[in-house]
Each structure stands twice: as structure tokens, then as C-alpha cells.
Amino acid sequence: MREEKPRVDLSRFDNSDFPLGAGLIKRTLWYFVNALFFINPLFPFRSPKPLLLRLFGAKVGKGVVIHPGVNIKFPWKLSIGDHVWIGQRAWLDNIDQLTIHNNVVISQGAMLILGSHDYKKLNYPTLAGPVVLEEGSWVGAGALVLGGVTMKSHSLLAAGSVTGKALRAYTIYRGNPAVPVRDRVMEGESPHVPDIAEEEDRLRNAAAEGT
Numbered sequence: 001m002r003e004e005k006p007r008v009d010l011s012r013f014d015n016s017d018f019p020l021g022a023g024l025i026k027r028t029l030w031y032f033v034n035a036l037f038f039i040n041p042l043f044p045f046r047s048p049k050p051l052l053l054r055l056f057g058a059k060v061g062k063g064v065v066i067h068p069g070v071n072i073k074f075p076w077k078l079s080i081g082d083h084v085w086i087g088q089r090a091w092l093d094n095i096d097q098l099t100i101h102n103n104v105v106i107s108q109g110a111m112l113i114l115g116s117h118d119y120k121k122l123n124y125p126t127l128a129g130p131v132v133l134e135e136g137s138w139v140g141a142g143a144l145v146l147g148g149v150t151m152k153s154h155s156l157l158a159a160g161s162v163t164g165k166a167l168r169a170y171t172i173y174r175g176n177p178a179v180p181v182r183d184r185v186m187e188g189e190s191p192h193v194p195d196i197a198e199e200e201d202r203l204r205n206a207a208a209e210g211t
Helices: 024-039 048-055 196-209
Strands: 078-080 091-093 098-100 111-113 115-117 126-128 131-133 144-146 171-175 178-183
Antiparallel strands (some): 171 178
16 A cells, blocks of 8 residues: 655745744835835835835935835845835845845846745745846846855856846856856956867856856
8 A cells, every 4th residue: 555645735835934034014014115215106106116125224325216016025134235126016025135246136026035944844834035136147038046045246147037047247147047158248347268178168067056
């Protein structure tokens, strides 16, 4: 007789020990502020948003642009540098610390999902990991960044791509799971032409990261 496999039991789920970082009153106030001034597509004004985030504990630099429809989970677990752009309908699900350095772009519809659940456990306990977007990095439209990821300086995750691993600096990634496709060559920089050995190493690394 075949042994019956274990089954998920969500009635046992208990999130009481997860560090939310703020009390019930603060979380409730943020829920309504987020709904009225950030998620709401009928509130087009950008200038009040950095101030509102600071009032709830976020660190926000100068020149930050936040478009309508952006959903932010916990501002007290958010740090944004200078001249950051966050596009329409971006979803910052930062149940862990989210650090965004200067000159970062998060395009429309992009999702930064810092939390998940342990699928091996019957009661699905919450898991979370911080995300760091280093200077000049770009999360493309509709792309997905998972918890524990660091996007190194000027790395680029192409539209619709998904990553759960760190991205190398000045490298463009594409796909699900995202793999490096080429260097990000900036204006005024001479493109690097790899020799045969370098190209073979790159292809091997790309194949390994895709497994």
C-alpha cells in the first residue's frame, strides 16, 4: 500500500512572529495613505509623495519621481537615493529591507517581491530577504525581482524578465530565469570585444546560471 503524502494545511498558518516593523495603528494609517496617494491613479501629483514616505519612516533622497499607481508595502523598510524613477503600477512588496541607490529606474509594472513562503512546510511560514538595487541599475517594465537579490551597479533586467539571483555590474539580463546576454555599454565607452576564450567562459556561465 502506497504511503499517503503530506498535505498543506493553511489553517495552521501563523504569522505572529514575523517582524512587521510597525504597530497596528501605523500600519493602518499607511494602508489608507498608500491607497489614496500612491496606488490611486487619480492622484497625479508627485511632489507630496517623498514627504509622505518620510513621515512613515522611509529614507528618501532628492529628485525622486514616483508615478501614479505605485504600491508600497512598508515605507519604514524602504531607503531611496537621489534621482530615482518609479514607474506606473510598480509593486514594491518590501516586507524586508529594500535599498534603492541613486539614479535607479524601476519601470512600469515591475514587481519587487521580497517575501515568499516555505513550500516544504505544511503551514507555509513566511520567508523574506532584502533587495538592493545599486547605483544606475534598471528594472525593466513588467520584470520581477525576488527577495535576496542584489542588482549590481548599472545592471539591467530586461522587460518581462525574472531573477532570483544577483546580477553582475554593467550587464544586461533577459529571460525567465534571467541570464546575461551582453554588456551594458554606456555612451562614450568603447565596447569590449571578448576573445574566443572569454566568449566560451561567458556562454558556460550563462548556461550554469540558467540551470
